[in-house]
Amino acid sequence: MRILITGGAGFIGSHLTDCLIEEGHQVVAMDNLVTGDLNNVAHHRSNPQFEYIHHDVSNHIHVSGNLDWVLHFASPASPIDYLQLPIQTLKVGALGTHNALGLAKAKGAKFLLASTSEVYGDPLVHPQPEDYWGNVNLIGPRGVYDEAKRYAEAIAMAYHRVHNVDVRVVRIFNTYGPRNRVNDGRVVPTFINQALRNEPITVFGEGNQTRSFQYVADLVAGVRKLMDASYNRPVNIGNPREMTILEFAKLILQLTESQSPIIYNPLPEDDPKTRQPDITRAKAILSWEPKVAVEEGLSRTIDWYRSLGKKK
Ligand code: UDP
Numbered sequence: 113m114r115i116l117i118t119g120g121a122g123f124i125g126s127h128l129t130d131c132l133i134e135e136g137h138q139v140v141a142m143d144n145l146v147t148g149d150l151n152n153v154a155h156h157r158s159n160p161q162f163e164y165i166h167h168d169v170s171n172h173i174h175v176s177g178n179l180d181w182v183l184h185f186a187s188p189a190s191p192i193d194y195l196q197l198p199i200q201t202l203k204v205g206a207l208g209t210h211n212a213l214g215l216a217k218a219k220g221a222k223f224l225l226a227s228t229s230e231v232y233g234d235p236l237v238h239p240q241p242e243d244y245w246g247n248v249n250l251i252g253p254r255g256v257y258d259e260a261k262r263y264a265e266a267i268a269m270a271y272h273r274v275h276n277v278d279v280r281v282v283r284i285f286n287t288y289g290p291r292n293r294v295n296d297g298r299v300v301p302t303f304i305n306q307a308l309r310n311e312p313i314t315v316f317g318e319g320n321q322t323r324s325f326q327y328v329a330d331l332v333a334g335v336r337k338l339m340d341a342s343y344n345r346p347v348n349i350g351n352p353r354e355m356t357i358l359e360f361a362k363l364i365l366q367l368t369e370s371q372s373p374i375i376y377n378p379l380p381e382d383d384p385k386t387r388q389p390d391i392t393r394a395k396a397i398l399s400w401e402p403k404v405a406v407e408e409g410l411s412r413t414i415d416w417y418r419s420l421g422k423k424k
Contacts, residue, residue, distance in 0.1 A: 205260020285350025
């Protein structure tokens with residue numbers, strides 16, 4: 113197959129690129145490198161199965177030749193990124209998704225949208241099943257990302273209904289692993305790198321908000337299975353093992369054998385209090401469930417950040 117991945121040089125897009133190239137497919141990675149990094153795909157540079165196109169998908173997308181799939185992963189995805197890039201975040205979710213859908217329609221390609229657990233906002237239902245409609249503060253600072261992705265889901269479903277585009281929607285829960293930028297601002301790279309430098313671990317609030325963390329290889333396996341399933345409604349892909357952020361900070365300290373103290377900083381506005389995927393649907397439709405325990409995935413990720421430190 114020939115597959116376009118928008119955000120192909122990003123954290124998740126590049127892991128998906130690896131998986132699809134490994135399977136023998138042609139991958140066209142498209143990125144504007146606002147949060148992506150060419151180093152993530154540098155190992156494919158001389159591979160004839162791989163093409164890179166530098167482009168911002170919020171503008172009309174041109175790809176020559178046939179395409180079997182458009183996988184739309186382009187977007188800032190960290191709270192600090194979308195606070196700094198609120199308009200770009202809205203544009204890529206709205207205009208970028210529209211352009212990517214238009215391209216899929218023109219090429220007769222299938223379309224997969226990378227959506228997010230943020231569509232559930234600060235959820236009032238726990239854990240979150242796909243048929244929960246969410247609790248989003250649309251005018252708050254995180255609203256730019258949440259509403260962009262909610263619009264993206266809505267327009268994907270509209271293209272499915274009106275133009276018969278064969279769509280998939282994956283709602284991705286907190287994901288970590290190698291290639292997640294050191295300064296990304298999200299809790300996993302932040303805590304690991306603070307711990308490795310013996311700097312204070314910055315827990316926001318009292319740390320009793322919860323998250324459920326999945327290793328990137330589990331996510332890629334879930335996305336790959338969703339591509340093969342004839343299922344057009346959203347599917348949660350995440351690891352249901354839930355913990356508080358304070359527990360998580362202590363786990364990172366233990367795994368890195370760090371001496372860092374824990375300090376408490378103010379909780380960002382609209383920070384969701386709980387988050388845990390209900391993966392009943394993914395289990396039933398995809399026969400998918402996460403395989404990598406958080407301790408194992410974190411150990412691999414810590415090794416990767418350590419190796420980055422040594423390269424410098
Ligand atoms: N967090 C924290 N310290 C940090 C970064 C994040 O305590 O230095 C918390 C944040 O407030 C949130 C959780 O960790 O409750 C996960 O944050 P992240 O930015 O990784 O993603 P989110 O799930 O909020 O989108």
